[in-house]
Amino acid sequence: MIKSVLISSAFFLIAHIFVWFQLNGQFIWKGWKDNLLLVSLIGIPTSILFIYATRWGVNAFDGLFWPPRFLGFALGIIVYGLLVSYFFNQGVNMKTLVTLILAFIILLIQMFWK
16 A cells, blocks of 8 residues: 555656646746747646556555545645745745645545544
C-alpha cells in the first residue's frame, strides 16, 4: 500500500506543479501570456499524470475513490501554497498556514487511518 501511495503522490505532485505553471506562468514569463495555445498543450501530459495518479491511488486504497481524491487535493493545496510563496513572494499568513496544516492533516488521515 505505501509504495502505491508514494507513486500516486509523486504523480499528483508533478501534475499539480505542471498545472500551477500552466495557469500562473503567464504572470512570470511574458511568452506564456502571449502563447496561450502552446501553453495549453501542457494539459496533455498533465492529464496523463492525473490519470496515473488516480489509478495508483485507487489501487493503494483497495478500490476506494475518496482517499486518492483527498490525497490529490491536499497535495495540490500544498504545491500551490509553496509556489505562490516562492514565485510571488506572498508570504504565508496565519489563514494560509492553517490551510496548509489542514491539507497535511488530510494527507495523514487518508494514509494512516484504517
